Amino acid sequence: MGEERNFIPPLLACIAFPPLEKRANPRLMVKVRFAPSPTGYLHVGNARAALVNFLFARHEGGQFLLRLDDTDTERGRPEYEQGIYDDLRWLGIEWDEEAKQSSRAARYQEVAEQLKASGRLYPCFENEDELAAKRAALIRRKLPPVYDRAALSMTAEQRAAAEANGKTPYWRFKLSDDSANWNDLVLGGRSIKLTTVSDPVLIRADGTPLYTFTSVVDDADMGITHIIRGEDHVSNTAVQIDLFKAITRKVLPRFAHLPLISGGDGEKLSKRIGSISLKSLRKDGIEPAALCAYLARLGTSKDAAPLPLAELIAQFSLNDFSRSPPRFDASQLLGLNRKLLHHLPYEAVQARLPEGAAPAFWDAVRGNLDMLTEARRWWEVVHGEIITPELPPEALPVIKAASETIPAEMTPENWKGWAAAITAVTGAKGKALYQPLRLALTGEEHGPEMAPLLALMGQERAAKRLAACVAASAHPG
Numbered sequence: 087m088g089e090e091r092n093f094i095p096p097l098l099a100c101i102a103f104p105p106l107e108k109r110a111n112p113r114l115m116v117k118v119r120f121a122p123s124p125t126g127y128l129h130v131g132n133a134r135a136a137l138v139n140f141l142f143a144r145h146e147g148g149q150f151l152l153r154l155d156d157t158d159t160e161r162g163r164p165e166y167e168q169g170i171y172d173d174l175r176w177l178g179i180e181w182d183e184e185a186k187q188s189s190r191a192a193r194y195q196e197v198a199e200q201l202k203a204s205g206r207l208y209p210c211f212e213n214e215d216e217l218a219a220k221r222a223a224l225i226r227r228k229l230p231p232v233y234d235r236a237a238l239s240m241t242a243e244q245r246a247a248a249e250a251n252g253k254t255p256y257w258r259f260k261l262s263d264d265s266a267n268w269n270d271l272v273l274g275g276r277s278i279k280l281t282t283v284s285d286p287v288l289i290r291a292d293g294t295p296l297y298t299f300t301s302v303v304d305d306a307d308m309g310i311t312h313i314i315r316g317e318d319h320v321s322n323t324a325v326q327i328d329l330f331k332a333i334t335r336k337v338l339p340r341f342a343h344l345p346l347i348s349g350g351d352g353e354k355l356s357k358r359i360g361s362i363s364l365k366s367l368r369k370d371g372i373e374p375a376a377l378c379a380y381l382a383r384l385g386t387s388k389d390a391a392p393l394p395l396a397e398l399i400a401q402f403s404l405n406d407f408s409r410s411p412p413r414f415d416a417s418q419l420l421g422l423n424r425k426l427l428h429h430l431p432y433e434a435v436q437a438r439l440p441e442g443a444a445p446a447f448w449d450a451v452r453g454n455l456d457m458l459t460e461a462r463r464w465w466e467v468v469h470g471e472i473i474t475p476e477l478p479p480e481a482l483p484v485i486k487a488a489s490e491t492i493p494a495e496m497t498p499e500n501w502k503g504w505a506a507a508i509t510a511v512t513g514a515k516g517k518a519l520y521q522p523l524r525l526a527l528t529g530e531e532h533g534p535e536m537a538p539l540l541a542l543m544g545q546e547r548a549a550k551r552l553a554a555c556v557a558a559s560a561h562p563g
């Protein structure tokens with residue numbers, strides 16, 4: 087883990103975090119966790135949960151734990167696990183500690199035995215059909231479909247008889263008769279009467295523990311002080327608070343439930359169906375810093391701004407989050423990506439530019455990129471080949487005059503004088519002058535400023551392109 091913790095993506099290498107021990111006040115140590123299941127590649131909703139936990143931890147000088155909920159052996163896969171590490175590192179999210187639920191089976195077993203001994207975990211034998219029939223009967227009587235605890239009143243003989251008949255019990259947690267109250271740091275005050283909730287199943291008939299249980303045991307054991315997660319977990323919270331009190335005397339963690347992000351069309355995101363994954367955004371050329379800046383402010387009262395991670399940490403507050411669910415807006419993310427690229431120094435992108443690209447190239451093109459991958463196209467324009475365009479007859483005099491007046495050396499300063507010389511020969515100005523020239527020299531209608539591009543392209547290449555354009559336009563097809 088040592089090496090992994092020190093990994094800082096090149097883009098963020100300029101931002102130094104003080105070592106944890108210098109920031110932390112052990113008495114008030116905040117500790118949060120991001121607990122994804124490796125059942126698919128992280129999507130933007132998961133990334134937001136991870137980022138908000140990370141920003142909160144760093145803002146408070148606390149610790150950030152990455153905990154893999156890897157008990158779903160059917161859907162979990164090693165490549166998804168690797169994907170989680172890769173995606174978080176790509177975003178610049180470092181974790182201080184790592185845990186895996188798959189290695190904690192003995193501990194879950196131990197806590198389950200304690201709950202059984204105290205009578206809070208009881209065996210049940212009803213199958214799905216029997217439970218569905220009970221629920222339907224309650225609904226017909228207009229009563230809430232809460233489990234009737236029939237299994238709790240079984241005698242030892244009845245249990246033994248059920249097991250002798252080949253039934254294996256699964257285990258429910260006996261909820262208390264109280265209310266679970268919490269002051270949600272995003273949603274506000276919440277109170278849920280536990281008598282309106284069914285006793286949750288914590289252990290399946292095959293002995294494997296369920297998320298509701300493992301998550302509480304881990305949060306208690308690992309000293310989590312704040313549980314920041316998506317609103318999809320809010321229905322678990324009342325039960326988990328009761329369970330937490332049953333297994334430990336520790337202080338309850340605080341809760342913050344963030345409204346879920348929906349897709350561009352309002353659809354629900356899911357790892358399992360591969361919604362807007364970080365992997366695909368990375369492949370599309372989105373900068374991790376742009377995604378962080380976008381997600382840090384999504385669903386908050388603040389406007390998105392292309393801020394570096396250190397600034398997002400400094401300005402972070404859970405109070406900024408609104409209670410309404412935000413939508414993922416790809417065009418806003420792209421806008422931030424663009425703004426961010428414009429300000430990135432050469433050193434931050436050098437490794438991802440085409441081989442041989444120097445600072446002058448980056449300075450010439452960066453103002454014109456939506457994504458860094460587009461730099462390759464401009465590299466071709468200045469150092470490679472373009473498709474020679476065919477121009478309409480009225481544009482030909484400009485190109486011919488350009489060929490005749492081309493300066494012996496192509497420097498950024500020569501561009502204005504050259505354009506004036508073409509005007510003097512043809513009378514063409516403004517769009518009538520610049521449009522055909524740009525097309526003939528770059529093959530593109532729009533792009534970065536011509537002066538630095540031409541200097542990079544060089545006199546010889548420019549002259550060849552003008553000649554080829556004259557030939558192609560004079561003999562179209």
Ligand SMILES: Nc1ncnc2c1ncn2[C@@H]1O[C@H](COP(=O)(O)OP(=O)(O)OP(=O)(O)O)[C@@H](O)[C@H]1O
Pocket residue numbers: 121122123125126130131132133134135314315316317318319344345346347348354355356357358359
């Ligand atoms: N659309 C979403 N918006 C914001 N947070 C989300 C969204 N979906 C999941 N999360 C949060 O991401 C974290 C990781 O959750 P989890 O691994 O269960 O993801 P998931 O996408 O719901 O997975 P799956 O599709 O496999 O059920 C949790 O805190 C969860 O609340």
